[in-house]
Amino acid sequence: MKLVKSLLLGSAAGFAVVAGAQAADLPIRKAEPVAVDYVRVCSAYGSSFFYIPGTETCLRVGGRVRAEYRYVTPFDRSEDSIGFRARGRLNIDARTPTDYGTLRAYIRYEITRNTGVYNFPLAGTAANSPDVAQAFVQFGGLTAGRITSFFTNADIATQHFGTLRFDDAPDLPALAYTFAFGGGFSATVALEDNISRRNAGLPLGFLGAASGLPVGNVFPGFNFPFTQWVPAGDTAPDFVANIKYVGTWGNAQLSGAVHQIRDLGVPPTLTAAGAIVPNTGRLFNDAEYGWAISPSVQINLPFFAAGDYFWVVGTYAQGAPNYAGFAGGDNRVGNLSGDTFTATSLVADATINAFTGNLEKTDVWSIAANFTHFWAPTLRSSIFGSYANVQFGSGSSTILTTGPFAGLSVGFTDFNEIRIGGNTIWSPVAGLNLGLEVMYTRVDFDNRIPGFDLGALANAVRPAGTSDVNVWEGRLRVQRDF
Structure with missing residues (x-):
């Protein structure tokens, strides 16, 4: 048995030697190198950019x-x-x-x-x-798509959490071209979305049916016409232009805009027999054009502390209050509800003169300012505020003289608004902001008439009592940017 095992082992060893010798005579084929395209850092456009592999x-x-x-x-x-x-x-x-x-x-x-x-x-x-x-x-120089409006001075550094009355970087569809002149100067012309800037302003007190469609007189027997502007279809974009300078000391910009206001009119109310109810409905007005202009400047203040700055923005708008900071939900003040704040919670582009039926553009002017100070590289505080004056067109409100609601002021109410606030933000590590902010808002109504609590109709009347509304608000923010 031992002899058999020895013969088998010897035969296997012999085959291995022969196979090894033959393999040594064959040419050796080297493995092809594997192509590796490492991700490269791109420094041409600032930090955190990298090249998409295989492209520029x-x-x-x-x-x-x-x-x-x-x-x-x-x-x-x-x-x-x-x-x-x-x-x-x-x-x-x-x-x-x-x-x-x-x-x-x-x-x-x-x-x-x-x-x-x-x-x-x-x-x-x-x-x-x-x-x-x-x-x-x-x-x-071409820009196309949805971007921050070119009416805004995008180089102003805003640190506030709340709302101030200026054009604070709204995003909307636009088609623009920017001319760079060198030396820090540039100019932009743009066509921007009109609907994004539209403030229709429908005081609820003038809406009859739950569907929101205007109906006849809200106050039966008083024959008070509608004052809300009902927008028609959009036929023209807003035209926006700016001239800008950016330098080591800060930046400055002058912006202007033209805004179309197109009125649909209101169909009259019909009786069950199909007859027109007197003093209801009105014909539409021809298209009007509002406009806005805004100078702004930011000044760096390194002599106080590194990073300190001050900015101020002024705006005047006629028929385009959106450009002065009265935009969408920011129309309201704090959490003022319709039954407390009336129609001023929606600052309309225009109103209808209740006595002539003509379209009357709303006038708005505002000024906003901010000062930011760095106590340390990781700790900064800002104080800020704005003042705004809103005046609706003539015939947009009236005082009822007869009936159970005599003495009530119905319609849109002119007002002044002041906002003052401050915050402190701590950035213990890069990209992390922990901030606390407090803001006070006061609204003063012009020629206020004390009113009554009309329940669902209270949206159409000026608030009763004193001539001002005061709101406090506070915010705590935790933010991580990456």
């Missing part, structure tokens, strides 16, 4: 997470006084050098979860709001 396009992926908690003075038991907000932001910035300049594509997507005062006027509810905040292409 530089890409930056960033975003933000914001948690915010807010308190606002309530005016009755039905209103929320606190609110919670969580907001997530993702942005992608892609840039490619070309013979004609930089080709850029940018997307910013935001998702917001609001409750309480953030979801005004739907008290006790919560809402999600996914939003393509920005999406635009830039090629040389």
Whole structure:
């Protein structure tokens, strides 16, 4: 048996030697090198850019997470006084050098979860709001897509959490061209979305049916005509232009805009027999054009502390209050509800003269300012404020003289508004901001007439009592940018 095992082992060893010898005679084929394209840092457009492998396009992926908690003075038991907000932001910035300049594509997507005062006027509810905040292409001087309005001075550094009355970086669709003259000077002309700037202003007291369609006289027997402007279809974009300078000391900009106001009119109310009810409905007006102008300047103040600055923005608008900071939900003051704040919670582009039926443009002027001081590189404070004056067109309000509501002032109410606030923001590490802000708002109504509580109709009357409304609000913010 041992002899058999020895023969088998010997035979195997012999085969291995022969096979090894034959293999040694064969040519050796080396493995082909694996192509590795490492991600390269792109420094041409600032930090955090990298080259997309295999291209000359530089890409930056960033975003933000914001948690915010807010308190606002309530005016009755039905209103929320606190609110919670969580907001997530993702942005992608892609840039490619070309013979004609930089080709850029940018997307910013935001998702917001609001409750309480953030979801005004739907008290006790919560809402999600996914939003393509920005999406635009830039090629040389051309900009096309959804971007911050060119009426805004985008180089002004805003640190406030609340609302001040100036054009504070609204995003909207636009088509623009920027001319760069060198030496820090530039000029831009743009066609921007009219609907994004439209303030229709429909005081609820003048809405009859639940559908929101205007009907006959809200106050039966008083024959008070409608004063709300009902917008027709959009036929012309807003025209916006600016001249700008950016230097080592700061920046300055002069902006102007033209805004179309197109009236639909109101159909008359019909009786069951099809007859027109007297003093209801009106013909439409021809299109009018509002306008706005705004100078702004920011001055760096390094002699106080590194990073300190001051800015001021003034705006005058006729028929275009959106450009003065009265935009969308920012029309209202704090959490003032319709039954407390009346029609001034919606500052309309125009009103209808109740006696002539003509379109009357709303006049607004405002001034806003901010000073920011750095106590340390990681700790800064800002004080800020704004003043605004709003005057509605003639015939937009009247005082009832007969009946159970005699003495009530019905319609749009001229007013002045002042906002003053301050905040402190701590940034213990790069990209993290922890801030607390307090703001006070006061509204003074012109020629106020004491009124009564009319329940659902109270939206159409001026508030009773004193001639002012006061609101306190505070916010706590935790924000991480990356």
